Amino acid sequence: MKLRFIECHIPKHLFMGIDEIKEWEGVIWANVQTDGAISTIQILTTLKDSEKVVDKLKERYGGANYRVVVFEPTMTYPPVEEEAEEKPERLIRDELYNIVSDIANLTKENILMLILSTIVAIAGICKDDVALLIASMIIAPLLGPNISLSLSITVADYKLALKSIRTIIMELIIVIALSVIAGYYLPISLDNPQIHSRITLDFWNIIIALSAGIAGSLSTISNISSIVVGVMIAIALLPPLVVFGLLIGAGYIEQSFSALMLFLINIIAINLSAIVIFSAYGISPYRWWKKELARKYTLYAILLWVVMLIAVFILIYYH
Structure with missing residues (x-):
């Protein structure tokens, strides 16, 4: 307990x-x-x-x-007896907000980690080295801004939403810019297994992305170590984005859209999963007058993400 x-x-x-x-x-x-x-x-x-x-x-x-x-006490005596039926445990709203708000910041350290993870991912993709790809996933700071964006909706905090969106956009620009430059100078082949697997779309991509979003959200509200979850999120976000940039740089414009589609699938599914999990765990604003607003924002966001996911599903089906 x-x-x-x-x-x-x-x-x-x-x-x-x-x-x-x-x-x-x-x-x-x-x-x-x-x-x-x-x-x-x-x-x-x-x-x-x-x-x-x-x-x-x-x-x-x-x-x-x-x-x-x-x-957070490390121990107490006499010990507190655990109840027979435990309700799901999660962090206090304010604890969760402080954690998410902090990791949504675009700090110099996060920028450096993102640059390093992108370079390692480029090397892993070009060399078809899974170990390098896993290494890039561990250090990629992509979990924070997506989770914080979903939390900002469930607590109706537009300032956190704007900060999250700015961070996401800047991270995308950094990853794509580095990847395009690398794709221009490096020999890029569509036969590369790491590239081919990310321009071949199927319904498993949606399932993996939804799982990543659920894992990321549960790790945040339960304060589970984000390292393992960071790997799962990076699987969904970093490699397809790097492949998109590499293909653009190498001149494979048409093929690059499949990698971009995969990235969008993951963004949609991750944010949808996060909003649903936060709502299911009862995370809402403290102020009563913001609760109704937060419920509306949450409903609108869920509907938006679901419609976008269905649209992507249809595109994959007829692709």
């Missing part, structure tokens, strides 16, 4: 008593400490109940000069 230790620092005169807090749903243990003019409410709860507790604190003390800090 995953736990969270929550501290809420508030002005002393606003504290309303610890007995009521102990009765809140999900509170395992609660205490208060006072130092001068500040009272610190301490609460031990489970990960699955921590969002409800934090929202209660926001509701009670949100109009004051307060601060909520959440920790």
